Amino acid sequence: MGFAMIAQVYFWIFAAIAALCALGVFASRHPINGAMCLIGTMVALSGVFSLIASPFMATLQVLVYAGAVMMLLVFVIMVLNSAKDHSTPLFDGAGLFGILPAVALGALLVRVFVGLDKKSVVAMNPEAPRGDVEAISKTLFGAGQHVGGWALLFLGVGLVLLTAIVGAVLLAKRHLDSPSEPATIEGGH
Amino acid sequence: METIPLIQLQILSAILFVAGLATVLMRRNLFFVLMGVELMLNAANLSFLAWSRVQSGVSTMEGQVAPLFSIAIAAAEACVGLAMLLAVFRSRESLDTDAYSRMKE
Numbered sequence: 001m002g003f004a005m006i007a008q009v010y011f012w013i014f015a016a017i018a019a020l021c022a023l024g025v026f027a028s029r030h031p032i033n034g035a036m037c038l039i040g041t042m043v044a045l046s047g048v049f050s051l052i053a054s055p056f057m058a059t060l061q062v063l064v065y066a067g068a069v070m071m072l073l074v075f076v077i078m079v080l081n082s083a084k085d086h087s088t089p090l091f092d093g094a095g096l097f098g099i100l101p102a103v104a105l106g107a108l109l110v111r112v113f114v115g116l117d118k119k120s121v122v123a124m125n126p127e128a129p130r131g132d133v134e135a136i137s138k139t140l141f142g143a144g145q146h147v148g149g150w151a152l153l154f155l156g157v158g159l160v161l162l163t164a165i166v167g168a169v170l171l172a173k174r175h176l177d178s179p180s181e182p183a184t185i186e187g188g189h
Numbered sequence: 190m191e192t193i194p195l196i197q198l199q200i201l202s203a204i205l206f207v208a209g210l211a212t213v214l215m216r217r218n219l220f221f222v223l224m225g226v227e228l229m230l231n232a233a234n235l236s237f238l239a240w241s242r243v244q245s246g247v248s249t250m251e252g253q254v255a256p257l258f259s260i261a262i263a264a265a266e267a268c269v270g271l272a273m274l275l276a277v278f279r280s281r282e283s284l285d286t287d288a289y290s291r292m293k294e
Contacts, residue, residue: 004192011193015201022208022228031220031284038224041205045231048201051193054238057256061234064260069227069267076271077220080278098214102207109203113196124192125244131253139250140257150254157261164265168272174279 007051014051017044031077035070042066054131198239205232219277219284223270230263 017040024037042065049058129135140150205228212225234256241252274284281288 007193011197015197018201019204019208022205025221025224025228026208026212026216031218031224034221034224038227041228042231045205045235048193048198048235049238052198052238052242053192054241054253057234057238057253060257060260061231064264065227065231069264072267072271073220073223076275080275080284092217095215095217098211102211102214105210106203106207109200109207113200113203116196122195123244124195124242126192128242129250131238131241131250135250136253136257139254153258157258161261161265164268168268171269171272172275 011048011051014044014047017041018048032074035074035077039066039070042070053128056131056133056136192242195239195243198235202232202236202239205229205235217285217287219274219286219289222286223267223274226266226270227263230259234259 021037021040021044025034025041028034028037042061046058046061046066049055049061140154209225209228209232212228213222214225216222216225237252237255237259241249243249277288278284
């Protein structure tokens with residue numbers, strides 16, 4: 001049982017967890033259950049990223065997605081205490097129109113994968129460079145063929161994040177014209 | 190060192206993307222709409238990383254770098270989306286997506 005075999009077995013385990021948790025997100029009733037399923041998907045995907053030699057992205061997946069983004073989401077779910085919200089149905093009639101694009105995309109993908117000519121499948125390159133911090137930083141900031149391209153985009157993403165923070169604070173504030181709002185039982189957000 | 194075949198990775202990515210798309214389109218709860226978007230972004234990241242390791246003449250490190258930006262945009266999207274959700278919930282006391290159709294009021 002060589003390394004490839006073990007990697008394949010691990011891939012099936014991670015893929016099964018990811019797919020089942022994705023279905024759990026779709027079908028779960030309470031947002032907390034959905035968030036937990038989504039965290040399961042993300043952690044399993046992080047394992048898949050490790051298997052395809054992308055350790056940096058696997059780390060970021062756990063740190064940023066499962067750590068920061070999902071923490072924020074779970075925190076907001078708990079702050080809103082949406083368990084009281086029983087008026088929102090799971091699905092409704094308008095959701096039926098959503099089946100159409102999803103099924104169409106799924107059928108298209110199945111058609112592509114089933115009708116695939118085995119000889120035309122692009123082979124994986126075992127010698128491809130690992131996606132570790134050094135290689136990624138060289139691509140991002142290194143002087144080479146794409147001088148400045150990724151670095152400028154990196155700066156732009158920083159600006160986008162800053163804008164998002166300011167926008168989120170402005171949106172979540174209760175009254176824009178009252179800088180110091182009195183502390184209530186609910187807590188001042 | 191052998192690697193996982195590309196086709197299996199792409200199938201997993203497709204499954205996750207379709208699940209996310211169905212969640213966004215069919216669920217009524219705003220939290221689930223946001224989670225479906227995150228799911229679709231994750232599927233796209235997996236596709237990027239898989240394609241970055243195929244047999245080709247050029248170095249494909251770009252496929253390793255693109256998910257970095259995708260993750261950053263996802264963080265910004267979650268930040269603004271949750272703030273909007275808070276604002277809407279505060280005035281409507283509802284998580285129904287229909288609450289968004291009356292945001293101007």
